[in-house]
Amino acid sequence: MAPYESDDNTNEELRTGRRKAARYVVPVAVVGLAAATIGLVPAFAGSGDPDLPEITAEQLIEKIAASDVQQLSGTVKVSTNLGLPDLGGLESSLAPGGGGGAGGSEDEGSSADPSTKLMELASGTHTLRVAADGPDKHKVSLLDDAAEYSLIHNGDEVWAYDSASNEAFHMKDASGAAEDKGKEEEAPKDVPTTPKEMADEALKAVDDTTSVKVDGTAQVAGRDAYRLVIKPKQSGSTVGQITIAVDSKTGMPLKFTLTPASGGAAVVDAGFTKVDFSKPDASTFDFSPPKGAKVTEGDEAKAEEQARPKAEEDLGQGLEGFEGLKTIGEGWTTIARFDTGGEGIPSEAGAAGGFLDSLGTKVSGKFGSGTVFSTRLVNALITDDGQVYAGAVTKDALVKAANAAK
Known part of the structure; x- marks a missing residue:
């Protein structure tokens, strides 16, 4: 498929589409993650480029904005290649509550606290298992060789569990009540962790300093997708380009890749390796702390933070x-x-x-x-x-x- 380049006359349409896209909350939203999930995954591995109807950049952005996927489950591969120096574990010890978990002291916080545990996503390669059923049922599990960390949002309950340390973290999601009362008392805001969330952030950058085009097609997780390419027009940026694979049927971003202007491997790349848009089993979002697990309540965590050195x-x-x-x-x-x-x-x-x-x-x-x-x-x-x-x-x-x- 030939690329379809945007020009200056379409920037207002792009911005309008971008604003609409930014309003949508991805169904696989992760409550309370405090890590930027950016990664390194081979770009768009698949069985060949599918033959899809032509579409313009403006139309594809509108397709993303109109996407309203409420139910899905799948696996996302995420890695990081920022080129940071190896600090020998110093970065984790500097994180809030660093050093907590199995063998940690009582005042080091919970290893299941999302604000610390998922700092691991800032480096290396990771696999996430995700599921969603509507706006208030989400689950994300970080899979390790010998352990699993899960974050579950089910109605007004938010649980996180670290199997390695047998610790759980519990808090109430008061976002609905906060909205009714005009208050800010709610679970921590999401950070980009899925291709959809990352795409929404990237689309906010679409303005007169940006080139946007559709550049061919791809197959991601067995689904046909369009490739939306976003590039800075200005010199001096370290961003080379952002490529978003957009599902041709649902309009949901399936893969997000950010490559640096300096070339080489991607700095940011997160994509589904498996995806299913059917309704997950209701039990997926059930959680009770295992016997013997240490449970930290959100209010207790706040008290611990206030009591830090x-x-x-x-x-x-x-x-x-x-x-x-x-x-x-x-x-x-x-x-x-x-x-x-x-x-x-x-x-x-x-x-x-x-x-x-x-x-x-x-x-x-x-x-x-x-x-x-x-x-x-x-x-x-x-x-x-x-x-x-x-x-x-x-x-x-x-x-x-x-x-x-x-």
């Missing part, structure tokens, strides 16, 4: 002290700028400063000097006088922004 409290206050978050540029090359209110990372800051400094690259310019910390997608410049510039942009773009700010 003063060092963590001081760190939080330090973060709140950032002065005047500002943005520079627009579209895909937007850079966030803020002032830490202190110094950067001078080499004489001791062992900790030296360690952090070794992870970055020294740069200099009209702004003075500083250190750039890089991943394959997001880069950050911390100047020696405490200014921070960060975005999905190149190192040169950060230095240029810092120079222009002087």
Whole structure:
């Protein structure tokens, strides 16, 4: 199939479709996940490109917006290739409640707490088993070689269970009541974990700085799909392109792939390997803690967090002290700028400063000097006088922004 390129005259239609698409809550929404699920999966493996009727980018975006899949079950493969340095487990110990679980101390929180457990999705390759039946019945299970972590939303009940530590986490989903009362008391907001959720986030970026086209077809999890390709028009972005495989019948995104401008393996790629749109068995969403399981209630977790060491409290206050978050540029090359209110990372800051400094690259310019910390997608410049510039942009773009700010 030949590609169908959008032009400037269709940007308003694209934005309209994007806004509609963003309103839809994916049926496989995961309540309370606190990890960004981005991955590395071979792109669109299948039995060949299906022959489908031609469709424009505008029509495909509208098809995504109109998608209203309420019931499904399947398997999603997710991996991460951000190019982060190996910190030898340091990242997990720094996470809230890090080190909890089997063998952890009582004040380290629950290993089943979704805000900590699913930080594992930030690296490596993972398999998720998902199921949904309407807006208030969802289940996502993170499968490991010898254990399983499940997050279950059934009506106003939310359970998480970690079989490795035999710990459960329980909370009430008061989103419906909160909406009625105009309050914000509800379960934690979802983060993108399925191709649909990721696609909705990507479609929010569709504007005059974006090229959108339909570029052929694919077969994903045994289903025929269109390939929607989104690319930045601007130079300086670390994003090469985003490819979304859209089910030709239901309009539901089946696969999401983000490749970096630098080339190589995908940074973000999550896709169904199996999918079934029939109604899951009602027992799928039933859960009772196994005998002997440690159960932590959501209110207890809040109390534990409030009782954490003063060092963590001081760190939080330090973060709140950032002065005047500002943005520079627009579209895909937007850079966030803020002032830490202190110094950067001078080499004489001791062992900790030296360690952090070794992870970055020294740069200099009209702004003075500083250190750039890089991943394959997001880069950050911390100047020696405490200014921070960060975005999905190149190192040169950060230095240029810092120079222009002087």
